[in-house]
Amino acid sequence: MLRCIIVGYGFLGKRLAKLIASGAVRGIKLVGIASSKGYIYKEDGFLPGDLPDDLRSSSMLRLAPASELIDKRIADLLVELTPTNIRDGEPGLSHIRLALEQGMDVVTANKGPIALAYKELMGLAEEKGAMLLHEATVGGGIPLISLKNRCLVADELLSIKGILNGTTNYILSRMHFEGMSLDLALREAQMLGIAERDPTLDLEGVDTALKLVILANSLMNMSKRLSDVKIKGITGITSEAIAAAKESGMTIKLIGIADEDGLRVAPKLVRLNDPICVHGTLNAVSFNFRILGRLTIIGEGAGESTVSALINDIHEVVKTRMRSNRI
């Protein structure tokens, strides 16, 4: 059995812990969990009944940083699920480095470290013979990275265009269908828990840009940084502008584009009958391959569906390690 620890016990961490502890992912057991409060561990593996709602209520809690748990060398796999930090990627970046240095495999949904230090981390993983999988960082449960890297390895990806942020897509959809102002649609999204209390990163296009950097670096072999992306957000979009677009059979969507001209994020006019024109919190990505041509994939880009990407990456690690008899 592969032994795994989860660092970050919030929305995703709790759901994933429950799945692993209940045996839903074959070949793996959960031996440690960390949050900002400390960590708990159990070398023979947690069962569903062992999982506390809050680590503070566990009698096993050790008041020490997650790095101590990673350093214990009781696990083969780290699942890193701490909050995304776009300034320096911390604490996730240090967690991932520490694990890879010990040759541990890593699966993560944390965009910060992958967007800021992709080359470094991939280099480190290769040097140590470890795997670093990050499907869950972009597009929630939609398989984007594995789609290219497993199903379309031989074809060349020429461009990526996509709606990569569910919050702004929800807001723009409400403006389109209900004629609402941006402010009102934003407040509604906050009430529904779709938008965060501070929605700046979403509205200003930074979240889309982060995901675009991750896709361009991991699928198009680029070496881009967040500062290489020309970013325009949606804060200037008015209901009048959306109404004018609607009259012409179009609407406005926040689109991230990566192609030979570089990386950019901007509100764009999109035809209502274009396959990429999805509404609500849905995400949609259109790839343009040299031979295959255009391929568009649509799905929920965040929330519960993200757990699907995590367990598929975990399954990939288990399968690979079983084949190489490392477990």
Next chain:
Amino acid sequence: MRVKLTLALSDRPGVLLKALEQIALNGGNIVSIIHRRDSITSGYVPVSINVEFPDSASLERAKKGIEASGIPVIEAETLEKAICTILLIGAVKIEDLLRRVHELGSRVAEVSMTGGLTSPCIKAVIEAPSEKLSTLLASLESFAEEQGALLITEW
């Protein structure tokens, strides 16, 4: 595709024929020929030929053939038009937009304004020669910036 080829012909009989041969050889259909004798320079007469080519590869082959027979190709301008819709959110004067588009050899086919003074938005449908579209959009981007407006183009 419709193309306007401008060639520099030396003012000797038979030179034009050579060029026309190359066009026909590569599947081009000649629509019209204009000799611009008013602008003869150092013995060369510029000649504009409007040609319908089956595709851009045949145009390229014809250009190479013409140049190989010693006739300089001054310009090959596609007469294909690209049509695109844009939105400008902000207080922009329609005349200024029209002027900027015109300066770039393009034209505004349709324009309307909504939102009154509080929330103005211009919608325009622009017609540009295909090869000039990206320059035009880049220039409109700086125009919007100068005006403190937000430009939204088709993706």
